[in-house]
Amino acid sequence: MTNQDIKDASAELWQNSIPHISIDSVVFGFLNNQLNVLLLKIKEEENWILPGGYLQKNEGIDDAAKRILYERSGADKIFLNHFGVFGDLNRSEGYFKDYPDDLWHKQRFITIGYYALVDQTQVNPIPDHFTDCCEWKPVHPIPNMVMDHEIIIKKALSTLREHISHKPIGYNLLPEAFTLPELQGLYEAILGEKLNRGNFYRKMMRYDILIKLDEQRRGGAYKAPDLYKFDEDKYKKALGGLNW
Amino acid sequence: MTNQDIKDASAELWQNSIPHISIDSVVFGFLNNQLNVLLLKIKEEENWILPGGYLQKNEGIDDAAKRILYERSGADKIFLNHFGVFGDLNRSEGYFKDYPDDLWHKQRFITIGYYALVDQTQVNPIPDHFTDCCEWKPVHPIPNMVMDHEIIIKKALSTLREHISHKPIGYNLLPEAFTLPELQGLYEAILGEKLNRGNFYRKMMRYDILIKLDEQRRGGAYKAPDLYKFDEDKYKKALGGLNW
Structure with a gap:
């Protein structure tokens, strides 16, 4: 300049x-x-x-x-x-x-x-x-x-x-079907720290915004991880927040 | 003017x-x-x-x-x-x-x-x-x-x-010892609507920021309502919010 x-x-x-x-x-x-x-x-x-x-x-x-x-x-x-x-x-x-x-x-x-x-x-x-x-x-x-x-x-x-x-995140940032470790990765990237896997899993389940899919991701040598997608209605409701 | x-x-x-x-x-x-x-x-x-x-x-x-x-x-x-x-x-x-x-x-x-x-x-x-x-x-x-x-x-x-x-409220706004209906009144005043008493009670208990006092408020003809105070440490921790 x-x-x-x-x-x-x-x-x-x-x-x-x-x-x-x-x-x-x-x-x-x-x-x-x-x-x-x-x-x-x-x-x-x-x-x-x-x-x-x-x-x-x-x-x-x-x-x-x-x-x-x-x-x-x-x-x-x-x-x-x-x-x-x-x-x-x-x-x-x-x-x-x-x-x-x-x-x-x-x-x-x-x-x-x-x-x-x-x-x-x-x-x-x-x-x-x-x-x-x-x-x-x-x-x-x-x-x-x-x-x-x-x-x-x-x-x-x-x-x-x-x-x-206090609100869900991930919609439009993750593929439509994703694993819990992928979702945890998003949270860890934002927080800048590692999270305990069990705690993360329990908190996510309490949110009640995920739907477990029947299919699994193929390709790895290990047991294929479970795939999830967001329950759109519940996700949007949770975005609204106010729920007294 | x-x-x-x-x-x-x-x-x-x-x-x-x-x-x-x-x-x-x-x-x-x-x-x-x-x-x-x-x-x-x-x-x-x-x-x-x-x-x-x-x-x-x-x-x-x-x-x-x-x-x-x-x-x-x-x-x-x-x-x-x-x-x-x-x-x-x-x-x-x-x-x-x-x-x-x-x-x-x-x-x-x-x-x-x-x-x-x-x-x-x-x-x-x-x-x-x-x-x-x-x-x-x-x-x-x-x-x-x-x-x-x-x-x-x-x-x-x-x-x-x-x-x-998603964060507690009431500290400095309610008397040091207060009843659950008084706390509910604060939430209702802010929300501008009546809340279900049982739901409010359960959500508050899940917050885990209240200490039930031994004393009760005297004076009414009915059973004296239970008195609570805020657990200051837990209240402040909940104010911080981030808890992944």
Whole structure:
């Protein structure tokens, strides 16, 4: 990114965007039993940055979040959930300190955080004009990030963990028929730790959202593991949560 | 509120505050088995408004939320949780349409929502300069609100309901020793519906956060009801939530 590139961008942003508000998205992907996060690297920059941008004068925040994620990463049709706002003093102000004071990017920004958990094979990351790369990076450990973006990822991750502590997860992330060890792998990837197999099995059964299939997966030398699918109705009901 | 009052406020706000960002707090109070919300009525205005205000240039958003709630209602030392951001187009822009275009309040605002659930007897609402009254109003049904403030209250309420669907509640809201019907009353006030007594009892016992006391409450003509207190350690552990 040249000096002139960012100054041109600044002029256009002052024209069309709402000052002081930015939007950052934390998109988690699950592949091969590993939890990843979609990150960008700005040209000539060492550290990683979240796909983020600015709210236009003529759009609502949810629409802006979708547009920004698409423009910066090529990721489309992703259901984003708001999970937090980051508005401490000096969270981003120092990052553009070498630029003139009227640069758009040098303002104080309060950033609105969105997150998603997606099937990574459905997203093909594409770098934009300002970035050298747009990639899936492992979450454990979080790569070196600019500004407070590590804090933002950690908060998104704790929101995701909170979510799986009381709601089911896995639909659209696992194959239609899956084994319990595969489901356990998803939970372990999100939690970043190994779980006890017996405990996991009992808690899952208590959830009562799985249907055991008659068929078994073939191919291994050992006893074929049982296959399950989600009971769609019960899964959706459990997603609703409120059940007093 | 006179025309001059609001114009004076506008000039000062342009000086000291961050444009386009506002903060609104939804403070729920529990008293006599009823769920209430802390609301203001602006002078010469029919409908109610949430205690809200603007972020100063030199403060973080969490500090701003506390300051604003205190200034507008007198409510102090309240632990506020962020629960949502409201940034649709035209959510607030029409409200000051009769004022000049350079009025601070006439901007597009993206509002950051905070909520709390408090022991109502600990808060003594005091109206500020712009308001006629600051009062606890019942949540069921929500009174007539300005702008999108009814949507904001509903979202705060659904966050609170979500919370009680998987974490304990009641500490600091009930007397130290309480009966199960009293605890059930708190849940019913938040949910806005009657619960089946047997189901509630079984779910509470499964939570394993209550200690049955030896003493019973005296005074009634009927059999004295059993008294319980929270098991503080187990309550706090359950608050943590993550338990895979």
